Amino acid sequence: MALINSIPLLTLSVLGYFIPTCCFLPSKLTLKQKAGFFCILLVNLFFMMHGLGNAGVVFLLLSSCIYFALIFKNRLLNICAFIAIYLFCVLCDHVFSLFWNTLISSFSNFQTFTMDYFLYVLLYVILMAIICPPLGKLTHRFTIKIIFGIPKQVLALITANLLVCLFIFLFNIIVGQYIGYSDKIITFNCILFGCYCIISTVLIVNLLKTHMAKMELDMRQESYKRLQEYTDQVEEMYSSLRSFKHDYRNIMLSMSGYIEAEDIKGLRTYFHNEILPQSQSLSKNTAQLNQLMNLKVTELKSIVSSKLLYAIELHIAVTIEMTEEISEISVDALDLSRVLGIFLDNAIETALETEHPSIRFAAISLDTEYLFIISNTYIDHGLSLASLRQPLISSKGTTRGIGLYNAQKILSKYPGVLWNTAKDETSFTQQLNIAK
CATH class of the missing domain: 3.30.565.10 (Histidine kinase-like ATPase, C-terminal domain)
Structure with missing residues (x-):
């Protein structure tokens, strides 16, 4: 009976991760891929609710990252994005807990599978469904210009930062389950996670802005290079034209020799073999x-x-x-x-x-x-x-x-x-x- 009663809560818990991932992930998931990801979340959260506890987060992250590595070609980018999405979910959960503590009731008195806890998760999922779609569009607008041109060095720095942040979050979450989520611990975690997220976000945004500025400079240098090539080509055409004009008198003199000798066959051969190819080459590019x-x-x-x-x-x-x-x-x-x-x-x-x-x-x-x-x-x-x-x-x-x-x-x-x-x-x- 307890297992059946946990199904609505389990479904809501899955949606708490599923909605942000679909909104923020750089690569769009197909309907089939969404179904596969939903099943992975469902299985992991089921075992977390029935035995593994918060330690099961490690398996949830590993299985999800492996899944994204299998279905996407730009693996590292989507894995990093998923880790960032998970950290965002944890931060939102702690901030929501803090507000719940302050405005409604103490979170430390919650018991799993109670109506109060179900209401808490339901309101949290509704909140995520409201804020994630517009935030996801906003994030994509900022990152889409550079997301597929990020150098490996920058991506490595972002990955290292996310892994350190993830380790801190996991340590606090797993330890928090054993010592209990008192009001003070929730407040401390909110401050810690919030500060680290703000610092990390500022660092990553500055890295990406620097990269964007470099891309802009590279594009302008490429444009200048193309302009220089164009100038060189014009100069080359002009030089060819001057050369052709300079040789015009000599060409006429050489043709006059065939004409005076009434050697029409020789003139025709000379014209087709010597004069016409030069003229065509010049006129083609000039045109x-x-x-x-x-x-x-x-x-x-x-x-x-x-x-x-x-x-x-x-x-x-x-x-x-x-x-x-x-x-x-x-x-x-x-x-x-x-x-x-x-x-x-x-x-x-x-x-x-x-x-x-x-x-x-x-x-x-x-x-x-x-x-x-x-x-x-x-x-x-x-x-x-x-x-x-x-x-x-x-x-x-x-x-x-x-x-x-x-x-x-x-x-x-x-x-x-x-x-x-x-x-x-x-x-x-x-x-x-x-x-x-």
């Missing part, structure tokens, strides 16, 4: 740059030109469509450069897999919006369009697949930008509609 003259945003021009000229060097057929001037865009130039850079990198890699690689880049100015279109030949690997925007999902290997995910997070900051992805049997297209 590509001429198309980009209408793009007046320097950061965009540098990244687009360098990527497309790199594609030409790889013998990819490149088509550029840009007939009207584009000078001001409502999206931050650095953000748009990053997104277009990601699209073009993917287009180049994907096009090279095909027998006749080609890329089309179009920038079109309409009355109310700008259109940026990047289309390329590709081989269909059977991945859905929706899955391509998920982290670590790619046709290029298990360690790839961050690019489009990062692009989605960048574009999510701009409500005036619409991103469409389409594909048919031979071409893959990315299109950005940017409101003026």
